[in-house]
Amino acid sequence: MKNKKAKKALTVAMTALLVLCVGYFAALPPTSAWFYQRHEGTEKTFIFGRLELGEDFTAEETIDLPAATKLEDPGEILFDDVLHIVEVECQNTGSLPARVYTTVNGDTALPNGLRFFFYEDGDTGVAVKDKIAGKSVITENDAAATYAALDSYNKGTGGNDAGRYILVMPGETKIARIAFWADYNVVGSTLENTSNVSEHYTYGPFEIIMHAVQHTDGAFTR
Amino acid sequence: MKKKTTRKPPTAVLILIVAIISAVSFAVAWLTIGDEILDRTYKLSNFDAYAEVYFMDGETKVTPAKDTLGAIVVDVGNASAPNYIGKLKVDAFYKGKGKAYLRLKVVQQWLNNSGEVIQSNAVLPYTVAALYAKGVDTGNQAKWFDNRADDYCLYYAQPVQGNNSDYQKLPVFTGLDTAEFNATAPLEGGTTTLRLSFELQMVQVNRYPQFWGISELPWLEE
Numbered sequence: 302m303k304n305k306k307a308k309k310a311l312t313v314a315m316t317a318l319l320v321l322c323v324g325y326f327a328a329l330p331p332t333s334a335w336f337y338q339r340h341e342g343t344e345k346t347f348i349f350g351r352l353e354l355g356e357d358f359t360a361e362e363t364i365d366l367p368a369a370t371k372l373e374d375p376g377e378i379l380f381d382d383v384l385h386i387v388e389v390e391c392q393n394t395g396s397l398p399a400r401v402y403t404t405v406n407g408d409t410a411l412p413n414g415l416r417f418f419f420y421e422d423g424d425t426g427v428a429v430k431d432k433i434a435g436k437s438v439i440t441e442n443d444a445a446a447t448y449a450a451l452d453s454y455n456k457g458t459g460g461n462d463a464g465r466y467i468l469v470m471p472g473e474t475k476i477a478r479i480a481f482w483a484d485y486n487v488v489g490s491t492l493e494n495t496s497n498v499s500e501h502y503t504y505g506p507f508e509i510i511m512h513a514v515q516h517t518d519g520a521f522t523r
Numbered sequence: 524m525k526k527k528t529t530r531k532p533p534t535a536v537l538i539l540i541v542a543i544i545s546a547v548s549f550a551v552a553w554l555t556i557g558d559e560i561l562d563r564t565y566k567l568s569n570f571d572a573y574a575e576v577y578f579m580d581g582e583t584k585v586t587p588a589k590d591t592l593g594a595i596v597v598d599v600g601n602a603s604a605p606n607y608i609g610k611l612k613v614d615a616f617y618k619g620k621g622k623a624y625l626r627l628k629v630v631q632q633w634l635n636n637s638g639e640v641i642q643s644n645a646v647l648p649y650t651v652a653a654l655y656a657k658g659v660d661t662g663n664q665a666k667w668f669d670n671r672a673d674d675y676c677l678y679y680a681q682p683v684q685g686n687n688s689d690y691q692k693l694p695v696f697t698g699l700d701t702a703e704f705n706a707t708a709p710l711e712g713g714t715t716t717l718r719l720s721f722e723l724q725m726v727q728v729n730r731y732p733q734f735w736g737i738s739e740l741p742w743l744e745e
Contacts, residue, residue: 315538363564367622367684368727378738379729383622387563415565483567492727495571498619499687502567509563 364415369485369492372416372430373439373447380430380482387479389511393469398516400466401477403455404523405509414487414502416448418480419455419465429480444486461519468516479509568687570619574627574695574723578610585610594632594720600713602701608717609701611649615723616690617683624731624740625679627695628722629671636714646671648703652694655680655742667695668742680742682728 368383391401403419418433426432433439438450457464467477483502485492491501514520576595578585585605587595597611598604615625633642655668663681670676677695685691709715726734 312534312538319538363566365620366565366567368729369567370729374733376733377729378732383727383729414567481565483565488567492567492569492621495569498569498571500566500568500620502565507563507565 364481366481366483369414369483369488371444371485372433372451372482373442373444375441377430381428383482384429385481386429387481387509389477389479390474391467391469391477391513392474393471396471398471399469400514400516400521401469402463402466402512402514402521403477403479403509404512405455405479406507414484415507416451416482416484417455418451419467420478420480421467421475422478423475444484448484456523459523461522463521463523466521477511566620568620570617570621570623570685570725571690572615572617572623572625572723572725573690574721575614575616576719576721577612578606579612580605580610590718592720593722594630594718597717597719599704599708599710599715599717608647608704609699611696611699611719612694613696613721615679615693615695617693617725618685618687618690620684620687622682622684622728623725624728625683625693626676626724626735627667628674628676628724630675630720630722632718633709634716634718635711636716641715642709645708648700648707649696650698650700651677652697660742662743664742670741673741674737676724678741680740683725 364385366383366385370380370383371377372380389401393399405417418429420429420432424432425435433451436454438447438454440446440450453464455464467475469475488502512521576587578587583605587597587606589595596606597608598606599608601607602609613627615627617623617625629647631643631645631647632640633645635641651667651669653666655664655666657668660666660680666680668678668680670678679693683691683693708717724735731740732738
């Protein structure tokens with residue numbers, strides 16, 4: 302008799318739990334798919350859970366860099382003038398904090414001489430070069446050390462450290478930015494060859510991948 | 524005889540299994556990484572520039588011969604001479620998709636009949652195609668800013684960007700104010716000789732501090 306009562310109570314409890322689970326997923330808006338999408342047009346919005354990443358872009362766009370530059374050169378006062386900056390709007394309409402990471406690569410590796418810095422407006426500094434300096438990655442006149450540190454900043458050191466992420470709190474909208482430039486140390490000798498004027502560096506397609514994950518170390522690993 | 528009975532699994536257990544699967548799915552969903560992929564191509568070009576110096580003798584284009592130092596000798600007294608200074612013209616040509624600034628360096632030497640340099644600082648009154656008017660024009664302009672009094676150079680007052688196949692032409696000197704020239708030049712009774720040299724320089728938009736040794740573009744200085 303006692304056993305029967307317990308069984309009945311358990312049945313009721315489990316039924317309620319099942320209804321709650323099924324109801325929760327049914328109540329999610331149809332766009333809140335738990336899948337990723339690959340976009341092939343303009344003005345697309347990407348939705349992960351309830352974090353939206355929106356940007357005006359075309360499926361295959363050319364980053365036409367106006368000139369090459371030297372991040373490690375303290376005399377490079379016009380560094381910001383030759384950047385190409387990709388902006389991605391991140392909107393978290395859900396109830397949990399979320400992180401946005403980025404990966405930039407080509408079919409196998411980053412195109413020769415192409416460098417990037419992942420940041421947000423709230424980072425210390427006005428100019429992008431100041432923001433990079435604020436991350437302590439620049440070693441003056443030492444390109445190798447500078448780019449090694451920048452790589453660790455962008456991508457992390459491995460394991461649970463997946464590098465820079467933009468934290469987007471529930472109900473918040475932030476602009477994540479990726480600044481691109483060409484490293485003069487790599488491309489300079491070709492640029493200085495004025496007897497052959499052409500598009501010396503045309504690589505691609507390479508990919509900028511935005512990753513949206515929950516706000517937990519290890520939720521995203523490279 | 525033993526009666527064979529089939530025992531149905533309790534409903535509560537079935538519901539519990541479904542509930543667990545739902546709950547696990549929920550947890551896994553939060554761990555799924557959401558990706559957005561932007562395809563890009565990276566391009567970078569170099570550039571080239573040269574100046575064309577010539578005389579227009581009527582309808583005939585006369586290209587002067589340069590001496591070993593790269594200078595030309597002009598006639599300063601005989602208006603009918605094919606190389607009379609009043610017939611001198613200089614055009615700038617550039618190509619390449621790299622974004623750059625242009626400046627034309629103008630050097631002259633007045634020599635007496637003993638071959639000694641008697642003056643090199645006078646600013647000759649050339650007629651400049653599209654002259655940037657100091658005090659009237661502001662900001663970047665598709666004009667030549669005459670800064671010869673400071674550094675012997677005329678600057679094209681905005682960045683140029685062409686294509687990789689054809690040179691674009693920018694006229695610089697289209698003639699000479701001969702009346703002013705005759706009034707101000709050290710002609711000394713026709714015993715002097717004038718040697719001229721022109722050098723067109725092109726630099727990436729971010730590298731003029733390093734290559735030209737200026738921290739500000741002259742037409743933008745306060």
